[in-house]
Amino acid sequence: MKYSINESSNKPAYLQLYLKLREEITEGIIKKGEKLPSKRTLADEAGVSVITVEHAYGILSDEGYIESRQRSGYYVIYREKDFISVVSPEKNDSKEDSRSLHNAKYDFPFSVMAKTMRKVLSEYGDKILLKSPNHGTNELRRAISEYLKRSNGINVDPKQIIIGSGAEYLYSLIVQLLGTNRVFATESPCYDKIQKVYQAMGVRYDILKLSSNGIKSSELERTSATVLHVTPFNSFPSHITADISKRNEYIHWVKKRKGFIVEDNYDSELSLLSKPEDTLFSLDSEGRVIYLNTFSKTVAPSIRIGYMILPDFLLSGFEEKLGFYSCTVPVFEQYVLAELIRNGDFERHINRVRRQKRKG
Numbered sequence: 001m002k003y004s005i006n007e008s009s010n011k012p013a014y015l016q017l018y019l020k021l022r023e024e025i026t027e028g029i030i031k032k033g034e035k036l037p038s039k040r041t042l043a044d045e046a047g048v049s050v051i052t053v054e055h056a057y058g059i060l061s062d063e064g065y066i067e068s069r070q071r072s073g074y075y076v077i078y079r080e081k082d083f084i085s086v087v088s089p090e091k092n093d094s095k096e097d098s099r100s101l102h103n104a105k106y107d108f109p110f111s112v113m114a115k116t117m118r119k120v121l122s123e124y125g126d127k128i129l130l131k132s133p134n135h136g137t138n139e140l141r142r143a144i145s146e147y148l149k150r151s152n153g154i155n156v157d158p159k160q161i162i163i164g165s166g167a168e169y170l171y172s173l174i175v176q177l178l179g180t181n182r183v184f185a186t187e188s189p190c191y192d193k194i195q196k197v198y199q200a201m202g203v204r205y206d207i208l209k210l211s212s213n214g215i216k217s218s219e220l221e222r223t224s225a226t227v228l229h230v231t232p233f234n235s236f237p238s239h240i241t242a243d244i245s246k247r248n249e250y251i252h253w254v255k256k257r258k259g260f261i262v263e264d265n266y267d268s269e270l271s272l273l274s275k276p277e278d279t280l281f282s283l284d285s286e287g288r289v290i291y292l293n294t295f296s297k298t299v300a301p302s303i304r305i306g307y308m309i310l311p312d313f314l315l316s317g318f319e320e321k322l323g324f325y326s327c328t329v330p331v332f333e334q335y336v337l338a339e340l341i342r343n344g345d346f347e348r349h350i351n352r353v354r355r356q357k358r359k360g
Contacts, residue, residue, distance in 0.1 A: 305333060
C-alpha cells in the first residue's frame with residue numbers, strides 16, 4: 001500500500017499522511033499540476049477517515065503545496081522557488097532599523113497563539129510560576145534541537161543550546177565567554193547593535209568591508225581579529241548573502257587563526273529552500289562556530305527569545321564562567337514557544353509567509 005498509517009507512531013494519522021504527501025511533492029514524485037487522489041479514495045487506501053484526509057489536505061493547502069479547485073479536486077502547485085524569498089530587498093534610506101520593523105501581513109496567527117497559551121496554562125498549571133533553569137527549560141531546548149535537525153540538518157544536543165532574551169543579550173554572553181582580550185571583527189556595514197554591544201563591553205573590534213558575496217578576502221587577511229561576527233544570510237543592511245565558497249573561506253580562516261566565528265543567522269528561516277544552504281556551524285568540523293538566532297521576526301517582535309548553540313568543548317567553560325546567570329526569558333513564554341515548535345504551528349506559519357511573499 002502506497003499510503004499507510006503506522007498505528008504505533010506517536011504522530012497522529014493526519015500528520016503522518018501530511019508528511020508523506022509533502023515529501024513526495026517536494027521530491028518531485030508528485031509533480032506540479034498533478035491531481036491528488038480524491039479524499040475518499042485516499043481514505044480507503046490509507047485506512048483512515050475522510051476527515052483525516054481532509055485535515056492533511058488542509059495543511060498542505062495552507063502551506064502552499066496544493067490548492068483546491070471547485071468541483072475538480074486538489075492539485076499540486078508547489079515550486080521550489082516558492083520556498084525561498086523572491087522579494088528583492090529594496091534599499092532602505094531610512095535610518096530606522098529594519099530588524100525591528102513590523103509587518104502585520106506576516107504576523108503569526110493570533111488565534112493559534114491564544115490557543116497554545118491556553119493549552120500551556122491548562123497542562124502546565126502552576127509550573128509556569130517556577131523559576132526557569134539558568135540555560136532555559138528542557139522543553140524549549142529539546143524542541144529547538146529537534147527543529148534544527150529536521151529543518152537545517154544541524155544535529156546538536158539540547159545541552160548545547162542556551163536560551164536568552166534576544167540577540168543583544170547573547171552577544172554580551174559571548175564576549176564574556178571568549179574574553180575581552182581578543183580582537184573581534186564585524187562586517188561593514190552591519191547591524192549596528194552588534195558594534196554597540198562590543199563597545200559597551202569594552203571590546204576592541206575591527207570593521208571588515210563587504211564585497212558582493214561576503215567579507216573581502218583582503219580584509220580577512222589584513223585583520224588581527226580572532227573572533228569573526230558574520231551574518232552569512234541576508235546581512236543587514238547590505239542584504240548580501242555569502243555563497244558556499246565564501247563560507248568555506250570563513251571556515252578556513254577560523255581554523256588558521258584558531259579563533260571563533262559568531263554566526264548570526266537572523267532572518268534565515270523566511271528564505272530557506274527545501275534543502276537549506278549549509279550553515280557555518282554545520283560546515284565546521286573543529287567546534288569553532290557559535291550559532292545564534294532569534295524568534296522575533298518568525299513569531300512576533302514581542303517574543304524576546306533568542307538562542308545560541310555552543311560547540312561542545314566550550315560548555316564547561318561557559319558553565320564555569322557564566323553558569324550562574326539566570327535565564328532572562330519567563331518559563332511561560334518558553335513553554336508556549338516549545339509547544340508551537342513541537343506541534344508544527346511554527347513551521348506552518350513560516351511556509352504561509354513564504355507563500356504570501358511569492359504572491360506579493
